[in-house]
Structure formats: C-alpha cells, structure tokens
Amino acid sequence: MTFEILLQPLVYGLQTGLTYVLLALGLTVIFSMMNVLNLAHGEFYMLGAFTVFYMNGLLKVNYFLALAMSVVVVAVIGIFFERIFFRPARGEVVPTVIVGIGLMWLLQTAAQLLFGAQPRGMKEVFQGSVSFLNINISDSRIAAGIISILLVAGVYLFIYKTKQGKAMQAVAQDREAAMSLGIDVGKIGTLGFALGCGLAGAAGGLMAPIFFIEPTMGTTTLIKSLCIIILGGVGSIPGAALGGIILGMIESYGQTFLGYSATTFPFLIILFILVFKRTGLMGRAA
Amino acid sequence: MIRLGWKEASFYVVLLAVLISVPVLFRNLYQLGVITFMLINVLLAVSCWFIMTTGQVTLGHGGFAAIGGYLSAALIARYGMNSWLSLLIATVAAGMIAFIIGYITLRIKGIYFIVATLAMGEVIRVVFGAWDDPFGGLVGIMNLLPPNAITIPGFFKIEFASKVSLYYLTLLFVVIGIVVMHQLDRSPIGLVFSGIRQADDLAENVGINIMGYKVLAFVTGCMFAGVAGVLYTYNVGSIQPSSFTVIQSAYYLVYVAVGGSINVFGPILGALILNILSEFLRPIKELEPIVFALILIGAVLLIKGGLIGLLEALWRRTNEITARVSGKAI
Numbered sequence: 001m002t003f004e005i006l007l008q009p010l011v012y013g014l015q016t017g018l019t020y021v022l023l024a025l026g027l028t029v030i031f032s033m034m035n036v037l038n039l040a041h042g043e044f045y046m047l048g049a050f051t052v053f054y055m056n057g058l059l060k061v062n063y064f065l066a067l068a069m070s071v072v073v074v075a076v077i078g079i080f081f082e083r084i085f086f087r088p089a090r091g092e093v094v095p096t097v098i099v100g101i102g103l104m105w106l107l108q109t110a111a112q113l114l115f116g117a118q119p120r121g122m123k124e125v126f127q128g129s130v131s132f133l134n135i136n137i138s139d140s141r142i143a144a145g146i147i148s149i150l151l152v153a154g155v156y157l158f159i160y161k162t163k164q165g166k167a168m169q170a171v172a173q174d175r176e177a178a179m180s181l182g183i184d185v186g187k188i189g190t191l192g193f194a195l196g197c198g199l200a201g202a203a204g205g206l207m208a209p210i211f212f213i214e215p216t217m218g219t220t221t222l223i224k225s226l227c228i229i230i231l232g233g234v235g236s237i238p239g240a241a242l243g244g245i246i247l248g249m250i251e252s253y254g255q256t257f258l259g260y261s262a263t264t265f266p267f268l269i270i271l272f273i274l275v276f277k278r279t280g281l282m283g284r285a286a
Numbered sequence: 287m288i289r290l291g292w293k294e295a296s297f298y299v300v301l302l303a304v305l306i307s308v309p310v311l312f313r314n315l316y317q318l319g320v321i322t323f324m325l326i327n328v329l330l331a332v333s334c335w336f337i338m339t340t341g342q343v344t345l346g347h348g349g350f351a352a353i354g355g356y357l358s359a360a361l362i363a364r365y366g367m368n369s370w371l372s373l374l375i376a377t378v379a380a381g382m383i384a385f386i387i388g389y390i391t392l393r394i395k396g397i398y399f400i401v402a403t404l405a406m407g408e409v410i411r412v413v414f415g416a417w418d419d420p421f422g423g424l425v426g427i428m429n430l431l432p433p434n435a436i437t438i439p440g441f442f443k444i445e446f447a448s449k450v451s452l453y454y455l456t457l458l459f460v461v462i463g464i465v466v467m468h469q470l471d472r473s474p475i476g477l478v479f480s481g482i483r484q485a486d487d488l489a490e491n492v493g494i495n496i497m498g499y500k501v502l503a504f505v506t507g508c509m510f511a512g513v514a515g516v517l518y519t520y521n522v523g524s525i526q527p528s529s530f531t532v533i534q535s536a537y538y539l540v541y542v543a544v545g546g547s548i549n550v551f552g553p554i555l556g557a558l559i560l561n562i563l564s565e566f567l568r569p570i571k572e573l574e575p576i577v578f579a580l581i582l583i584g585a586v587l588l589i590k591g592g593l594i595g596l597l598e599a600l601w602r603r604t605n606e607i608t609a610r611v612s613g614k615a616i
Contacts, residue, residue, distance in 0.1 A: 102579035
C-alpha cells in the first residue's frame, strides 16, 4: 500500500470536516439557546449553496461577496421562520419536531419548484490545484478549508468575547436567570437563530463549488450535523469542532476503503453515543 | 372486561357497517386500493401513538414495518412458507427485535430518543438494502403471490386474489390492532403509561418499573407496525428499501400530532384526514408537500390537542349549551 492512499483521504476528510464544523456549530447554537432541534437545518445549507450558485455561477458576482450574501440571505430566511413557526412552538418537543419536518418539506419543495430538481454543478471558482507528497488538492478545497477555520474562529471569538455572545451563553445556561438580569431573551434568541442559520448558509456556500447542488441535498446534511453534535456533546462548541473533524475523517476513509456501507456510519455513531455516553465526547452532564 | 353504553355500542355498529360496506360503495378498484392503504396507515399511526402514550416519541416506526414486511416476503418468496405462518413469524420477530432495541434505547428520553430512533430506522433500511440474499438488496423482493387461501374442507374456501378480499383481510387485522391497543390504553396498564408520560421520576419513586412498561408499549406498538408491514406486502406484492423510509416514519408522527393524542381516535382521525387530503391534492402533485406542510404546522401550532381535542371541546360546549337551554325551558 502506498503512502498517498492513506494521506489523500486525510486531506479531504480534514477539509470536509472543517465545513461540517460550521454546520454543526449552527445546529448546536440554536439547540442550546432555544431548545429547538431544527430538523430543517440541512435545508438552510441547501439554500446557502443555491445562493452562491446563482450569485457567482450565473450573475458572476465575486465569490467572496456571494458567500457573504449566502450568509445574510439564509440568516434572514431563518429569522423569518423562527418568528412564524418555531417561536409559537415554545421549545416543546413534539411541536418543534413537527414544525421542523414541515419546514423541511416546505423548503425542499419550494426549492424544487424554483430551481428545478436536477443536480447541478458549479464551475470551480479557483482553477488551480496544489500537489505535494504525491497528493492532490484543488484550490477550491484549500479556500473552503481556510475560510471555514476563519469562520469558526470568528464564531468562537463572538460567543466568548463580545457582550452579545456572553448574553447568548447566559440564555443557553439559564433562560429565566438571563431574563431576570435584563437580557432581552427574545432578541438574543433571534440573533442566535440567525447566527445558526447563517453558519449553515456559509457551509452550503463553501461546498457549492466542490459538490453537486440539488434541492434534496439537505437531508443527508442534517443527519451528519446531528451525528456531529451528538458525538461532540450537545451544546459544546469545542465538541462540535472535534466531532466535525472526526466525522469528516471517518467518512473520507470509510468511502475510500469500505464504499456504500460507510453511509451507515453517522447513524451508528448516533446510536452508539446516545446509548453509551449521552453527553458525547465533550458535553456537560445535563 | 369491555363495557359499552348503548350510545357507544350503536356508534361502533354503524362504523363497522360502514367499513364493511366500503367495497360496495367504492366499486372503483383504484379507490378501494387507496382506502386499503389508508387502513394500513391508520394501523401504523395508532401503533406509533401507542408507543407515545409512555412519552417516548419515535421517528423509526417505519423500520419495524420494514422488518415485518421483509421477513414475511422473504419467507414466502425464498422459502415457500405459508403466508399465515410467515405473518405470525414476522410479527413475533418484529416484537423480539423491538424488545432488544427497546431495552437498549428506551432509557434515552425526549428529543434524544427521537434522534436515536431516526438513526435506528435508517440503519434497518440500509441493512435490508445491503443484504442480497434473501432480501434482494436495493431491488427488494418483487412479484409476491397473494396470500394463501384459507380452506376448511367441506365448508368454505376464501381466496385472497381480489382487491375486495384483500380489503377485508386488511380491515380485520387493522380493527384487531386498534381494539387491542385501545383496550390496553383504557386498562390499568394504560393509566400507568400515562403516569410515566406525565412524570416518569414520580412514577419510578412510587415503585413502578418504568423501563418494563416502556418496553411493553414499544414492543406492542412495533409488533403491530410489523403486521402493517406484512399487510403492505400482501397488497402491493413487493417491498423495497424505499418502501419505509424516515419520511414514512415522520408521516406516522404527523398523523398523531395533527389528529391529537388523548385517545385512539386522534391518530385514526389524523391518518384518515391527511390521507384523504393527499388524495385530493393528487392533481397538484408538485405542490402537495407545501400544502401539507402548512396544514400540519398550522394544526400543531394553532390547535392544541389536535383535531380530537378540538372535537372534544366542541362536544363539551354543545352539551353545556343544551344543558343550559333545557334548564331554562324547565
């Protein structure tokens, strides 16, 4: 066995893993703050990918500007649905799950009608590729990896260093106490939801030049995000980062060496963690 | 013991008469097929609701329907087994698998249980899709024969080749399932279930074996899901990994949520109304999920307690008004 057969999946796994971190961060921020497990999270990812596809691929807007727009567009759509659908569900388990399922169908079908059901590819934004040690990696993937790292660092600084971020932490820890300290829980919740959805949109925008884009791409994405936050520990930001990288690696090596049956891995990880270690790798005991 | 007032009894008699006369009212075989499917969905919704009475919400219910359907289909198609024996074996096997899975996963609560069952349902589906012999891999099992005829020598012989006979067969098993789960729900066991749903730590503190009851509800619900899966293969004549996806499981949960979960009539009502609605939306197939999604979100957010809760409130209000009016008249 040659060396690069082990190294190539490592690089791919690291890059997809980094983008998964963005997705999982979004899901876990929304869940820990609002007690909403947003089952339509994958659809926000899909919308981010389509925003970049139309902006950059068709309207020739600069890629970075298109990416920023995907964050804003998806965040605004997220705020809208949080207000009309998720907030009235008040964090109760069954209504929230049903609302999530409904929103999933709604956005998927709307995307099919608006954008068409066929999978589409975008031209690579960055043409070149880098090779070293006999392994190849396209510039698109390198760019996606670097932007992911920057975004994760940005979110980390925002949540731990700014006033709003600290307010978000307070809401996640104890909603009533935060309210009694004068934090506008509704406003901070909206901010958290926008941040979570915006991260999903950014992940979609980063993946758009690398993978095919289609209206149903959100479903597998949701499963992956769920797997990561459960693996890392729900509500834990370092956990989401660790879980994202681990899942990226497992998938990358699994696809290289095992093929089709590797698609069950996220499900098996979810079951295994939930049964044997509910708090995940880095979660707090609830 | 089943005790019925004359009002209730006459209601059931009329309902049964309507159900029995369905093949006479709907001569169109396509419509009859649709109604048969509705019945299977009713059984799946009711069994999903039955598990929910202990407070555990499942998104993997389709997985157990797949287990029932696949086992029965494989036993008949590959090993030439009698359909009725295969039905029995498939049901028991679904129950046994539910026992093992339930025993492991029912400790998990709330949203985490939902995610765990979602994962479990998908694993079951992928396992069947990857297992070529005897489950046919991604193609599944096709061209199943109708169930064996029942013969009592010298008396009668019932064949199940026609849609009408399959309708009655499905109706029989669905009614059995509903009656069993309804009676369990109204029995002292059902009271314990709802005690666990409302306050599981309190129930545990007064000495109730909550895991035992949760497993009991889960196994019962999953066995009837297995029966529904077998009925599905009898009616369709084939089964694929795509027959019971997580989307199907989501539908069963939606039926319960829209119909309401205070008693067995909630999931029945939810399944019937949403299935009829989806039949009416058939001409605008592309838009169907949007209309459907808006209706179910609206139902969940605006009507607490679902349709059955709404009906009950209306019923109580009319009773109050009639009582007041008749009170004044006297």
